[in-house]
Amino acid sequence: MVASVDDPAEAVSRAGAARGAPVRLAVRGLVKNYPGVRALDEVDFDLAAGEVRALLGKNGAGKSTLVKILSGALRPDAGRVELDGRAVQLAGPAEARAAGIATVHQELSLVPELTVAENLLLGRWREAGARGPFINSAAMAAYAERHLATLGVAIDPKAKVGALSVAQQQMVEIARALSYGGKVLILDEPTSSLPAVEVAALLDLVRRLATDGLSVVYVSHRMDEIPQVADSVTVLRDGRHVATRPISEANTARIVDMMTGGAIHAHRPRTTASGGRTVLSVAGLSTADRVRDVSFELREGEVVGIAGLLGSGRTELLRCLSGLTAPTAGSIRLDGRPFTPRGPRQAIRAGVGLAPEDRKGEGLALGMSVSANLVMSCLPAVRSRGLLSGRRERRLATGSCTRLSVKTPSLSTAVGTLSGGNQQKVVLGKLLNAGTRVLLLDEPTRGVDVEAKDQIYQLIRDLAAAGTSVLMVSSELEELFEVCDRLLVLRDGQVVAQPKVADTAVPSVMALAMGGQQ
Incomplete structure (x- = not known):
């Protein structure tokens, strides 16, 4: 069943309204266009004071665009943003912070060689008593210590940020964001780089900040985190606001249904290559960036799709197989022989070629x-x-x-x-x-028109029929169902399932990739 788009009158957050909290942040009719793509289409979004709102959607649903507009990094083509009932002009990140909206992006923006205190006051050292070219180190350290204490963390303000753990750097980033006196905190994939043991501490911090009245927009693909931290859920799909629901009404199955539109793709009948000889064999493969203990086989003439969310290790896996990055553990065998390419040229000579995501670069x-x-x-x-x-x-x-x-x-x-x-x-x-025999395709139809997509799909099928083996990454699950025989579902750098396309459906794969239960 396809989820219907909520009436804009539902703008007031249910969870916030239930507590009688006023609307802190309001978005009205936001539109953002890129060449050939409407990234946001008349989006309405409300957030109550002290509310934690999970912002969810498939890759390309419009989440990043909405976050960039709220953080001042992008200007909308239409619509407005209101804070505490008053329209605000977010001409840049500085204006957004001054208005009370602080953002912590997935890729942290700290300077490793500077101290915690210097990072926390970056660009405004005069607030800590700096005079001319001279800074007041003691005042800066006291300022940083005070703001870190509000988060309940003890980090030496004189320590260099590069020496801290990822979790500690995350806390410094949050402390810096809140030091501006923000009313709204946007966290974009805050746990994507954290070890599991540190995730619980961050979720607890978010809940405590909300209890103190801070409003939080929490962007995440990890479904197991959402019930622990969020009061409500907003789902975007194809740039549109599909629905906002209290967390009590938003289990994984329902969220996936809203994210995918309830579509179960009609599988393309195709004879799989499951009986063909093994061309590529990967065992226990790990890399320094995300890939962890990955094992699978690719057979002659088989098309295998790699499904997973951003940050799941999809691209990193292909880059390792193509010789762009070196494995830290595990083995790769090509035609039964060890395969350890020292670069793309050597991989291509062996018959393994990568069509990268960034085709222009x-x-x-x-x-x-x-x-x-x-x-x-x-x-x-x-x-x-x-x-x-x-x-x-x-x-x-x-x-x-x-x-x-x-x-x-x-x-x-x-x-x-x-x-x-x-x-x-x-x-x-x-x-x-x-003469490539193993073709590695990373987002092969990104940014191409419908006709070209169909031609590329047909080319992949023809190549497979002629014996070429294909590993294909795509953020569009429906696309993988169109051309693939089998899927590798990645989550946090690991293979969590290897279903045949004929035996599964889009919502099931999405749920596996997000880590929730159907």
Whole structure:
């Protein structure tokens, strides 16, 4: 059942209203457009004084855009923000903090080589008695100690931030945000980098701050945290406000239903490669960034989708397999032999190629021609007597453009001038020209139009039918159900399930990725 969009009259928070608390933060009709995408579409959002509101939604639902607008990092195209009943102009982060809205982003913004006190007062050292070029270290330390004490944490204000644990750095960031005298605290994925033992302390802190009257917007993908910390839940989908519910009415199954629209994708019938030979075997693989004890096999002609939320380790896994990062533990075998590429060039020579998420920054040489990009991975094939052969290059590039339906004025056109879909086809063509047998695709249809998406889907199917093995990351679960035989569901860097696409559904995979129970 598809969740209906709530009436805007439901703007007053149910949880807050139940306690008789006034509305602290109000958003009215927020709209934000990007080229070809409406990131926020007439969003209404209210938060009561002393309320903790969980803000949820799939990747791309509009959460980050809403947070950026509330923190002053983005200007909306329409709508307004009100604080305590008065409209506020958030022209930048400084204005947002001055108005009473403080934000702690997922990526902390502390300076490792400065002390805790210096970070806490960064940009405003004169508030602690600085005169001219000289700072008052004692006054700064006392200021920092006082604000840290309000959080119930004991951290040496003279310690360098780089020497602190991630949890301690998180507390310094929160103390700095609250030192501005904020009324609203926005926490964007605050536990994504914390070890499990530290999560409970942070959740307890959030509850204590709310009890003292602070209003909190809590953005998280971890469903097990939400009942412990939130009074209510707001769900965004495709840039729209779907619903706001008290936490007592928002179990995992209902939230997932609202996030996905209740859609159960009609599976594409396809003969899987489950009986084919194993091409890639991964056992106990770990990296320094997120991947933890991952094991799986990829068979010849199989398309395996990697599902998971942002920060789950999807991209990091592909980058390790492509030689961009080195594993810290575990093993990789290609065709039964050890495979430890020391870089992408070596991986490509072995038949493993990555189409990166950032195709412009990492996948293409934008100023070079279409043909040059298509052959740069297989230069020996277009050489003649040690020199590049223009005839061979044109022949190979022409064949690639025909095969992949690349629309370009000419082979000499700079690839940076093509549409996103055609650029992506060039990235794929470059890998295929190198003889790639294991294709690693990271968000292969991001930023491409519908027609190009369908063409890329068909290309993946055709490649698999011809024996190419594919590992594909996508933030759109429906897309994985469109082209994949099987899924690896990642959460916190670990594989939590490996269902066949024919045996599962979008809401079930979403629940697994979020860590909740259906």
